[in-house]
Amino acid sequence: MHNLTWAFKDSVVLARRSILHILRSFDQVMSLIMFPIMFMLLNRYVLGGAIDTGKVSYANYLFAGILVQTLAFGANYTTINLAVDMKEGIIDRFRSLPMHNAAVVVGHIISDLFRNIISGLIIVLVGFVIGFRPNASAGEWLLVALLAILFTLAISWLSAILGLLVKSLEAAQWMGFIIIFPLTFISSAFVPTNTMPSVLRVFAENQPLTHVIDTMRAWLVGTSLDNSGWLSFVWCIAIIIVSVPVTAWLFRRRSN
Amino acid sequence: MATKHSRISASVAIQAKGLRKSYGEQQVLKGVDFTLEQGSILALLGPNGAGKTTTIRILSTLLKPDEGSASVNGFDVVKKSAQVRASIGLTGQFAAVDDYMTGRENILMIGQLYHLPAEDLPERTRDLLEQFDLVDAADRPARTYSGGMKRRLDLAMSLVASPAILFLDEPTTGLDPRSRLALWHMIKELARGGTTILLTTQYMEEAEYLADNVIVIDHGQVIAEGTVSELKAQAGAERVEVTLKRAKDLHVVRKLAGAEASSDEETLMVTAPARKGAESLYELLGKLNTAKIPLESAALRRPTLDDVFLALTGHATEEEAAKEAKHA
Numbered sequence: 001m002h003n004l005t006w007a008f009k010d011s012v013v014l015a016r017r018s019i020l021h022i023l024r025s026f027d028q029v030m031s032l033i034m035f036p037i038m039f040m041l042l043n044r045y046v047l048g049g050a051i052d053t054g055k056v057s058y059a060n061y062l063f064a065g066i067l068v069q070t071l072a073f074g075a076n077y078t079t080i081n082l083a084v085d086m087k088e089g090i091i092d093r094f095r096s097l098p099m100h101n102a103a104v105v106v107g108h109i110i111s112d113l114f115r116n117i118i119s120g121l122i123i124v125l126v127g128f129v130i131g132f133r134p135n136a137s138a139g140e141w142l143l144v145a146l147l148a149i150l151f152t153l154a155i156s157w158l159s160a161i162l163g164l165l166v167k168s169l170e171a172a173q174w175m176g177f178i179i180i181f182p183l184t185f186i187s188s189a190f191v192p193t194n195t196m197p198s199v200l201r202v203f204a205e206n207q208p209l210t211h212v213i214d215t216m217r218a219w220l221v222g223t224s225l226d227n228s229g230w231l232s233f234v235w236c237i238a239i240i241i242v243s244v245p246v247t248a249w250l251f252r253r254r255s256n
Numbered sequence: 257m258a259t260k261h262s263r264i265s266a267s268v269a270i271q272a273k274g275l276r277k278s279y280g281e282q283q284v285l286k287g288v289d290f291t292l293e294q295g296s297i298l299a300l301l302g303p304n305g306a307g308k309t310t311t312i313r314i315l316s317t318l319l320k321p322d323e324g325s326a327s328v329n330g331f332d333v334v335k336k337s338a339q340v341r342a343s344i345g346l347t348g349q350f351a352a353v354d355d356y357m358t359g360r361e362n363i364l365m366i367g368q369l370y371h372l373p374a375e376d377l378p379e380r381t382r383d384l385l386e387q388f389d390l391v392d393a394a395d396r397p398a399r400t401y402s403g404g405m406k407r408r409l410d411l412a413m414s415l416v417a418s419p420a421i422l423f424l425d426e427p428t429t430g431l432d433p434r435s436r437l438a439l440w441h442m443i444k445e446l447a448r449g450g451t452t453i454l455l456t457t458q459y460m461e462e463a464e465y466l467a468d469n470v471i472v473i474d475h476g477q478v479i480a481e482g483t484v485s486e487l488k489a490q491a492g493a494e495r496v497e498v499t500l501k502r503a504k505d506l507h508v509v510r511k512l513a514g515a516e517a518s519s520d521e522e523t524l525m526v527t528a529p530a531r532k533g534a535e536s537l538y539e540l541l542g543k544l545n546t547a548k549i550p551l552e553s554a555a556l557r558r559p560t561l562d563d564v565f566l567a568l569t570g571h572a573t574e575e576e577a578a579k580e581a582k583h584a
Contacts, residue, residue: 006371013368017354024356024397089350093413096316096346098338099369255318 007100014094014107018081019114028077032115036070036123043190044130051191056221059131064217065189067123068209071148072184074116075155076176078108082163083172086254095255105247108163109156116152120145133221140219147232151212154236157243164250188213208235269294269421269452270315274324277310284310286476287324292469294420297443297453299467301460303565307476308456309349312425315454316346329420342370345414349425351406352413355399359390359409362398363416370417384412388442404435411442422446424455428462440465460484460560472568479568488559490567496537498544499552500524512543530556 022028043062053061085091085104094104136144159176166172186200187193187210193201204210211232218225270292277285285307292298300308313319315326317337326333329343353362363381372380385394388408393401398409407427414422427443428436443466447453457463463470464484472480472487480487500509501524509526510519517528530536537556544551559567 009371010369013365017357017365020361021356089348089352090354092313092318092348093346093352093366094369095318096341096344097366097369098341098371103369 003100007102007106010099010103011106011110014103015110015114016107018108018111021081022077022111022115028115032074032119033122035073036066036119037126039069040066040123040126040130047190053192056223057131057133059127060133060221061192061217061223062190063123063127063132063134064213064220065184065187066127067120067148067216068151068213069180069184069189070119070123071116071152072155072180072209073176074119075112075152075159076173076180077115078112078156078159079163079166079176080169080172081108081111082160083166084169086164087169091255101251101255102248105160105251109153109160112156112159113149113152116148120148135222136220144216144219147212147215147236150233150236154208154239154243157240157247160247161243161250164247164254183207183209188217208232208239211235267294268292268327268330269296270298270326270328270454272311272315272324272326275311275314275321275326276323277307277314277319277321284476285314285321288473288476288478290471290478290481292452292454294452295447295450296468297447297455297466299463299470300454300456300473301458301463301470302456302473303458306473308473309425310476311473312346312423312454312456316344316423317341342417343419344421344423345417345419346423347407347410347414347425347427349429351403351410353398353401353406353409356397358395358397359385359401359405359412360394362409363413366413367416372417380416384415388412389438402435404431404438407431407435407439408442411439415446419451421452421454424453426456426458429458436462460564472564474565474568480564487564490564494530494533494559495527495557496530496540496554497525497527497557498540498554500526501550501552505549508547509544509549512547513540524552527557 022032040062043066044059048058048062051058051061082105085094085108091104095101134141162175162179163172166175184190186196186204187207188204189209193204193210196204208231211228212235214223214228215225215232217223218228268291270290272288272290275285275288276283288307288311290298300311302308310319314321315328315333317333317340320334328340331339331343333340354365357365360381363384364377367377367380368374385391388411390405390408390412393405398406401409411424411427424443428439431439440462443453443455447466453466455462455466467484470480470482470484470487471478480490482490496513498509498513500506503521503524506519506521506524506526510517513526513528517526519526528536528540532539534556537554541554
């Protein structure tokens with residue numbers, strides 16, 4: 001059979017393993033379900049009343065922000081799971097098999113996609129409950145889903161790099177929070193960027209998460225799109241193009 | 257001539273030539289050579305840090321040697337690593353099982369990654385679960401398994417593809433005596449079925465029970481090679497060892513034990529070479545009985561790994577040295 005076919009089959013075998021981890025680990029199931037619900041409710045009802053989002057209702061404004069934040073946190077599991085695999089004996093077993101080594105990383109990334117699709121669906125449901133009223137067409141919904149998948153892939157590959165760099169599970173968990181929390185807060189996720197101090201504002205308005213959030217928000221509730229539409233795709237694709245070879249290089253380096 | 261040559265190379269399962277490996281300044285392997293015949297069991301015996309695991313990692317393609325070469329099942333471990341991987345099974349020092357998956361799922365997954373035909377896998381898995389006494393636990397997650405069960409599952413996973421060559425890195429470390437014995441039986445059984453086995457161990461008795469041949473390795477070098485009995489012969493004969501109840505008997509007992517006897521005033525122990533094996537112990541005990549000398553204990557002591565080490569290198573194993581340093 002062709003080499004690439006095996007690479008794909010091996011990845012599917014290991015993705016199944018990683019998905020079983022999600023379904024059989026109480027922690028992972030709880031975070032998968034509770035995290036998006038909690039953030040949605042806290043932002044909507046604790047902060048929402050004090051935030052001025054202009055003509056758009058806060059529930060409508062918040063939805064894209066929470067969605068992207070949840071996707072980003074979901075990808076942190078690639079960092080954690082890869083860090084755990086690299087530390088334990090199982091990586092030696094995988095490497096001594098006639099399988100495609102890249103499957104170890106790709107398996108976790110596929111399972112991240114699975115996790116984020118479920119989280120995304122939960123967010124849509126909870127969103128409707130708290131007053132999210134999109135006016136998107138079926139085509140626009142499809143574009144949002146597409147961008148969500150592309151964004152998940154991009155951030156999962158970045159997380160894979162982290163997973164290969166950190167030396168412990170604790171570090172893997174911290175890294176996710178240290179990077180993802182500031183990135184989601186210094187963006188247009190929860191508040192409009194125009195009240196931020198100028199340095200933060202310049203950063204917030206030009207970082208990839210804001211572009212992705214603004215694009216989804218525009219498609220869903222009709223806010224203005226500007227350049228964010230194509231910039232968000234360029235960012236995601238650029239991140240993937242850079243991080244795939246870096247991951248491969250790090251994996252080989254860690255292995256020897 | 258040509259036929260003879262090819263027959264010889266066909267019976268060699270593993271050949272290592274001048275393997276060297278360093279981590280930074282530290283030389284872990286300083287030129288390791290050995291050959292392993294198909295269908296036999298070879299034990300790499302040595303203390304922690306001797307280079308046993310590094311040797312296994314090189315032979316199982318996990319690590320590239322700095323110098324030297326090795327072939328496994330006729331394939332070069334660096335240039336033909338894919339072919340090597342298809343012909344080996346590896347059970348590392350730490351159980352490499354997936355805790356969240358059941359025993360059955362673990363074995364199935366490894367079978368899939370070996371690229372075995374999907375239709376053969378369920379039956380192969382069932383056979384292995386039976387062979388390694390895991391049928392009752394087959395559908396429980398591996399995190400609920402005991403240490404011995406995890407080790408057995410680990411071994412079963414290494415054997416899914418019926419590899420010609422099996423690497424076992426300290427297979428029984430951390431197991432209770434019963435699980436150890438069970439695992440020994442299973443390893444012996446595999447060798448009887450024709451699998452070539454290279455294992456590492458720190459225990460003389462393990463090498464003695466399992467291996468046809470032993471290589472003693474210390475500080476990255478092979479210091480001795482042979483059967484266990486050959487090595488023991490090098491370490492000297494068995495010894496009788498009696499521990500006394502009263503210090504005042506020490507002098508008398510030492511005389512009764514013969515010219516080559518030695519004694520220790522602190523532990524009240526007298527030892528002497530047992531030239532006639534158990535007979536020597538019997539003789540000495542007879543003499544002590546006649547002299548009405550009370551004993552704390554009496555034993556026939558076989559040479560241990562430490563005795564072998566002492567005889568071969570002039571120094572004890574590092575662990576033994578550390579133990580003595582602690583006592584001093």
